[in-house]
Amino acid sequence: MSNPTPPAPPRVAIVGAGLGGLLCATVLRRRGIHATVLERDPGPHHRDQGGSLDLHEHTGQAALRTAGLHERFLELSRPEGQEMREYDHTGRLIGHEDGAEGPARPEIDRTDLRNMLLDDLGEENVRFGTAVRDVSLIPQGRARLGLGDGTAEEFDLVIGADGAWSKVRPALSDAAPLYTGNTLVETWCTDVDHQHPVLARMVGHGMMLATDADDPTHLLIAQRNGDASIRVYIGLKCELDWAERAGVDLADTEAVRAHFLTVFAGWHEDLLRVLRENEGPFVNRPVHRLPYPHTWPHTPGATLLGDAAHLMPPAGQGANLALIDGADLAVAIAEAVRDGAGLDAAVHAYEQAMHPRGATAAEESARALEH
Structure with missing residues (x-):
């Protein structure tokens, strides 16, 4: 059979x-x-x-x-x-986790x-x-x-x-x-240890977060990558068409930089380096869910x-x-x-x-x- x-x-x-x-x-x-x-x-x-x-x-x-x-x-x-550093908008370190504890x-x-x-x-x-x-x-x-x-x-x-x-x-x-009302605008810096030592020191081995307690509508995030670069994310609570409303051409890197230097006016100069020293363009990434x-x-x-x-x-x-x-x-x-x-x-x-x-x-x- x-x-x-x-x-x-x-x-x-x-x-x-x-x-x-x-x-x-x-x-x-x-x-x-x-x-x-x-x-x-x-x-x-x-x-x-x-x-x-x-x-x-x-x-x-x-x-x-x-x-x-x-x-x-x-x-x-x-x-x-896993290291995490948190700053206020004046550049003061207000939180630090080295990643050694926890999962x-x-x-x-x-x-x-x-x-x-x-x-x-x-x-x-x-x-x-x-x-x-x-x-x-x-x-x-x-x-x-x-x-x-x-x-x-x-x-x-x-x-x-x-x-x-x-x-x-x-x-x-x-x-x-659905659009969440939040947008991340991404850019980056390369060879940070040699070309951007102040940023490298502020970010450390992992991630940096900078906020203004009196104005939660925008923040700065910078994260070290394994290729010696830092990815920068500008966090905004904004309308989906924020750039059009502000009259900013997202394809014009200098125009976007000037806009964000105005938005973050009064922040510590070392934090503003993520806007002044970036090498990549600014990439708009609306957050959906x-x-x-x-x-x-x-x-x-x-x-x-x-x-x-x-x-x-x-x-x-x-x-x-x-x-x-x-x-x-x-x-x-x-x-x-x-x-x-x-x-x-x-x-x-x-x-x-x-x-x-x-x-x-x-x-x-x-x-x-x-x-």
């Missing part, structure tokens, strides 16, 4: 080659399941990946352990980057972390330059991806790991990102992870949640395939754990933004 033919492995698509999508694909691959990863960027180094991240023990680091990459992470990370949350540059994941998965396993136009659910619990070139492909499961403006989310939820808790009825054929599922203000949790989402979903899928259980049941179980975790983190991040 012949043995029954084993079922074909599920066809899984991951939309987005960010941290969560790559982690999910890596864990699946290590468990013998190939996922098709689609990324709209034309190549892995097409754009800047952002600043430094602190990875938490029970989320980001746990995910890297699942992927077998925790030791490599420790080699690349910077425990000293271990070593810093790593987002670019280094993404490169580590991409190297492990293999660039050849990501279809760069592949934009997703839309996702439609089709019978038998499957999904069809409409691609930017006009073609379409069908999968047993489509995972939306494509961030705030996800193309997968509309297949599951009507929710759209999804409604929370953001949930959707379980729907066979598609699910979400990371910012696509629970976009929240930047308060140290977004990347960590994307990583643990990716790990948990991949493990659930792999175990379902191994045990001959249904793929849909695995995704449903993942969502039941992910929804409350994301809702709690989103609420905490919203509270942090208010203060």
